[in-house]
Amino acid sequence: MRTLAALAIAGTATLASSRVGVSEMVGPPVTQFTLANGLEVVVISDRRTPVLTHMIWYRVGSADEEPGKSGLAHFLEHLMFKGTAKNPAGRYSDTLARLGGLENAFTSQDYTAYYQRVTRDRLATVMTFEADRMTGLVLTDANVLPERDVVLEERRSRFDNDPGALLGEAAQAALFVNHPYGRPAIGWEHEIRTLDRAEALAFYRRYYAPNNAIVVVAGDVAPEEVRALAEKSYGRIKRRADLKRRARPTEPEPRAHRLVVLSDPRVQQPALSRTYLVPSYRTAKPGESEAFAVLAHVIGSGSLSRLYRALVVEKGIAANVAAAYAGMAFDAGRFAIQASPRPGTSLEQLDAAVDAVIAEVAANGIAAAELERVKTRLVADIVYAQDSQSTLARMYGMGLAIGLTVDQIRAWPDRVRAVNAETVRELARTWLDQRRAVTGHLIKPPAPTEKRS
Amino acid sequence: MIRLLGCIAMTLALVSALPNSAHAAKIERIVTAAGIEIWHVRDHTLPMISVEFAFNGGASQDPADKPGVANLVAALLDEGAGELDARAFRERLEERAIVLAFAANRDTLRGSLKSLVEHREQAFDLLRLALSAPRFDGSEIDRMKAAVLAGLRHRLTSPGDVAGDRWFARAFPGHPYGRPLHGSLDSVPRITADDLRSFHRRTIARSNLKIATVGAIEAKDLAALIDRVFGALPAQANLAAVPDVAPQGMGEREVVELDLPQTVINFGGPGLKRADPDFIPAYVLNHILGGGSFSSRLYKEVREKRGLAYSVYSHLAPLKHAGLFLGGVSTRNDRVVESLALISEEIRRLASEGSTPEELADAKGYLIGSYALRFDTSGKVAGQLLEIQLENLGIDYIDRRNALIEAVSTNDVRRAAARFLADSSLLVTLVGRPNLAPSPPRGG
Numbered sequence: 001m002r003t004l005a006a007l008a009i010a011g012t013a014t015l016a017s018s019r020v021g022v023s024e025m026v027g028p029p030v031t032q033f034t035l036a037n038g039l040e041v042v043v044i045s046d047r048r049t050p051v052l053t054h055m056i057w058y059r060v061g062s063a064d065e066e067p068g069k070s071g072l073a074h075f076l077e078h079l080m081f082k083g084t085a086k087n088p089a090g091r092y093s094d095t096l097a098r099l100g101g102l103e104n105a106f107t108s109q110d111y112t113a114y115y116q117r118v119t120r121d122r123l124a125t126v127m128t129f130e131a132d133r134m135t136g137l138v139l140t141d142a143n144v145l146p147e148r149d150v151v152l153e154e155r156r157s158r159f160d161n162d163p164g165a166l167l168g169e170a171a172q173a174a175l176f177v178n179h180p181y182g183r184p185a186i187g188w189e190h191e192i193r194t195l196d197r198a199e200a201l202a203f204y205r206r207y208y209a210p211n212n213a214i215v216v217v218a219g220d221v222a223p224e225e226v227r228a229l230a231e232k233s234y235g236r237i238k239r240r241a242d243l244k245r246r247a248r249p250t251e252p253e254p255r256a257h258r259l260v261v262l263s264d265p266r267v268q269q270p271a272l273s274r275t276y277l278v279p280s281y282r283t284a285k286p287g288e289s290e291a292f293a294v295l296a297h298v299i300g301s302g303s304l305s306r307l308y309r310a311l312v313v314e315k316g317i318a319a320n321v322a323a324a325y326a327g328m329a330f331d332a333g334r335f336a337i338q339a340s341p342r343p344g345t346s347l348e349q350l351d352a353a354v355d356a357v358i359a360e361v362a363a364n365g366i367a368a369a370e371l372e373r374v375k376t377r378l379v380a381d382i383v384y385a386q387d388s389q390s391t392l393a394r395m396y397g398m399g400l401a402i403g404l405t406v407d408q409i410r411a412w413p414d415r416v417r418a419v420n421a422e423t424v425r426e427l428a429r430t431w432l433d434q435r436r437a438v439t440g441h442l443i444k445p446p447a448p449t450e451k452r453s
Numbered sequence: 454m455i456r457l458l459g460c461i462a463m464t465l466a467l468v469s470a471l472p473n474s475a476h477a478a479k480i481e482r483i484v485t486a487a488g489i490e491i492w493h494v495r496d497h498t499l500p501m502i503s504v505e506f507a508f509n510g511g512a513s514q515d516p517a518d519k520p521g522v523a524n525l526v527a528a529l530l531d532e533g534a535g536e537l538d539a540r541a542f543r544e545r546l547e548e549r550a551i552v553l554a555f556a557a558n559r560d561t562l563r564g565s566l567k568s569l570v571e572h573r574e575q576a577f578d579l580l581r582l583a584l585s586a587p588r589f590d591g592s593e594i595d596r597m598k599a600a601v602l603a604g605l606r607h608r609l610t611s612p613g614d615v616a617g618d619r620w621f622a623r624a625f626p627g628h629p630y631g632r633p634l635h636g637s638l639d640s641v642p643r644i645t646a647d648d649l650r651s652f653h654r655r656t657i658a659r660s661n662l663k664i665a666t667v668g669a670i671e672a673k674d675l676a677a678l679i680d681r682v683f684g685a686l687p688a689q690a691n692l693a694a695v696p697d698v699a700p701q702g703m704g705e706r707e708v709v710e711l712d713l714p715q716t717v718i719n720f721g722g723p724g725l726k727r728a729d730p731d732f733i734p735a736y737v738l739n740h741i742l743g744g745g746s747f748s749s750r751l752y753k754e755v756r757e758k759r760g761l762a763y764s765v766y767s768h769l770a771p772l773k774h775a776g777l778f779l780g781g782v783s784t785r786n787d788r789v790v791e792s793l794a795l796i797s798e799e800i801r802r803l804a805s806e807g808s809t810p811e812e813l814a815d816a817k818g819y820l821i822g823s824y825a826l827r828f829d830t831s832g833k834v835a836g837q838l839l840e841i842q843l844e845n846l847g848i849d850y851i852d853r854r855n856a857l858i859e860a861v862s863t864n865d866v867r868r869a870a871a872r873f874l875a876d877s878s879l880l881v882t883l884v885g886r887p888n889l890a891p892s893p894p895r896g897g
Contacts, residue, residue: 048498049829081747090748097746098815100822117826149760156715157763157783161612161885219829266712269606303532303543312596313540319603340603373547380550380569386499388830 031223037239038211043226044218046389052219053390054126055115057397060207062185063109071187074107076200082143084136092129110330111401120220131233144197167262171440174258178249209240214400218393257434261441272339272350273440278431280333282403289327290415291423296325297374317345330402347441358432365425379413485676487684492838494667502668504566505835510656511561513629513695521636522652523557530555532593534582539593551576560773570669581682589649612717612884619882620719624700658690665838667831697774704878716885717783724778727771727844733857734865740816741808743767761792789887804874807867821855
């Protein structure tokens with residue numbers, strides 16, 4: 001029997017202590033290796049509970065689809081549950097369920113990931129099934145067509161039933177004028193309707209290969225054991241020689257502030273969004289992305305943030321407001337602000353108040369205390385994240401899938417600590433420029449008004 | 454400001470292990486000097502502490518004419534306390550990255566505290582202030598009301614929220630469970646500081662408190678901190694009696710017209726309460742019907758075979774004063790009739806024919822095998838220990854639980870089916886533009 005405390009965590013990082021003094025920040029050991037066929041494997045040890053999380057990340061997402069085929073990457077993700085030559089429909093999921101495994105999958109613009117959460121003794125089973133469906137998928141119209149209806153229902157649930165989500169989709173389309181990030185990952189409805197079996201299989205054969213994938217295993221398992229099991233399963237698959245490097249059309253320098261208005265009688269609570277085109281973790285200069293994360297926190301995370309103090313507390317014109325840096329992308333990142341007005345406040349007033357806060361930060365920067373407070377929180381959040389093996393697995397899988405290295409991911413807290421106030425001010429001044437932005441207004445159509453004389 | 458208790462008398466019993474024999478983390482049952490019981494798992498892997506706690510009461514203690522009080526209290530406990538106004542309080546939390554959150558549900562008001570171990574003194578001290586001396590300042594009440602009202606306006610057009618709210622309103626007329634958890638556009642503006650103070654005085658006490666903790670702290674140190682926080686609370690809560698109740702409106706349908714392409718449907722009826730001897734068999738049976746894997750009958754029939762929905766599910770919801778069986782599906786407006794007929798048929802078939810031995814074995818395999826996955830983070834472990842206390846299942850429940858599932862027989866399942874699936878007339882709420890005209894099922 002193991003005890004929790006006896007399992008010492010290796011790889012203690014000695015990090016310069018900020019005021020919070022996370023003097024003994026520990027991180028789990030992370031091991032990385034590559035199989036002969038090009039499959040990358042990352043093992044994150046978390047030996048507290050005899051369970052593990054297995055994920056496979058393919059470096060392909062909706063931004064890799066051909067024009068006119070939006071939604072294909074996500075549709076294929078659904079179809080990956082339809083069985084293989086060796087394991088007919090249902091066998092993988094039913095076996096997993098019988099063992100008490102949890103599974104699911106998700107698709108973004110840059111990656112498609114499948115995961116299973118099982119007790120530690122089931123890793124071999126999972127890897128065998130998962131390796132099998134990397135190349136063995138069998139599709140028939142009988143299971144493809146109902147699944148396309150499922151995806152259309154998913155689209156209705158997530159978007160068509162929700163005016164706020166429709167506005168987000170429209171704003172995203174307006175932000176990216178040339179890059180495929182402008183298309184929703186789930187696809188446009190009229191294009192989803194046309195996707196078929198042959199297209200899904202062609203996409204699958206083109207992108208699903210060991211040298212286009214990353215396997216992440218987090219949990220109660222030793223790296224050597226993972227390596228042996230990976231060799232026996234994934235290791236038998238041939239690499240794909242004709243895999244091309246990702247090269248999507250890039251965005252021109254944005255010059256026009258865009259306003260997107262979604263007017264829908266369903267809207268009872270109006271909302272404002274503002275999204276700026278900014279560098280991502282992969283495309284930014286060293287240290288810049290971390291400074292964006294700090295900037296997002298300073299202006300829009302929690303009730304001490306600049307936007308919250310100004311719009312909610314002092315002016316009393318918003319019910320809530322938040323900002324976030326969406327930097328985990330292969331190509332461009334986004335910096336987003338969202339706010340809900342209180343009754344009696346127009347979205348134009350809210351827009352102006354948001355701009356005033358940004359202008360203030362761009363002109364005068366942020367206070368040392370603010371910087372310190374936010375760094376403390378960001379670094380502590382990494383300690384908290386280490387409590388969850390599935391969070392860690394996602395963090396590393398996503399990072400690698402968009403082109404970061406394990407070392408870059410591990411060093412994130414150090415780089416957050418190194419952010420200085422001047423960089424933050426400079427970012428606000430350079431990038432939070434209306435010409436780089438789309439403003440979104442979610443409104444109810446104005447009631448017919450009486451003619452005033 | 455910090456009052457240290459002198460000598461800590463403490464009884465400590467090492468009682469139970471977390472699931473799976475490979476795991477040796479022990480749950481310690483600690484009774485503090487002030488007589489407060491804590492279930493604790495000592496874990497030094499990470500330099501942090503997680504505390505999960507709950508006060509029985511929750512929104513069912515809202516004044517009948519003012520739903521939303523519990524929700525607003527939860528929103529305001531960490532918005533200024535003692536000498537600290539809202540801003541100063543938040544600054545104290547943020548400076549040390551202490552995460553404190555409160556939430557109310559129908560039966561409890563819950564809190565959760567997460568802190569780096571080096572800041573435990575400050576973290577527990579802020580928690581003590583939040584629980585024993587919340588300020589409920591007028592400006593903060595107005596601010597939180599504005600946020601709640603914005604949320605309520607948003608809910609009006611969120612079909613899932615509307616379907617759920619209408620289901621409970623219709624199932625529990627005149628009972629606290631029928632009132633909206635977050636209040637209404639009418640009730641929230643009328644809530645006063647006195648309402649909040651009165652709710653706080655009546656429901657935040659030691660007699661209705663349960664606590665679970667996980668983290669890098671020894672029992673002795675933890676007990677002292679817990680007494681400092683919770684020892685200051687009144688001994689006795691003064692809760693209004695909430696009657697046990699069965700859901701009404703079986704066989705009824707309510708349509709809320711909202712211009713949507715997809716109808717969101719909630720259905721449900723009487724289920725079993727957690728203490729019911731048939732709860733475990735019923736839980737296994739529901740897993741076969743609509744539980745959380747890709748193998749349930751509803752998933753296979755409604756989603757996989759016919760593509761009628763992305764989401765279809767059922768679950769048992771054992772509230773303190775009512776056992777419920779609930780489910781949902783979201784489907785295109787013109788396929789509502791077909792989807793509902795299919796779900797009714799699956800319920801009827803399972804009730805009359807029972808499950809196959811294979812299905813039963815598979816369901817047990819899933820429920821037993823996946824249990825350990827509920828214990829893989831500190832927060833989840835603390836959450837599970839809290840839940841077990843609230844349900845009065847006993848500190849050895851984690852050890853017994855998988856054997857209880859394993860012991861479920863075909864007969865047990867059949868008996869459970871007769872208890873909650875046999876009368877398949879359910880209360881159904883539909884939000885959207887459902888086409889309810891009977892029509893032949895369409896293909897593809």
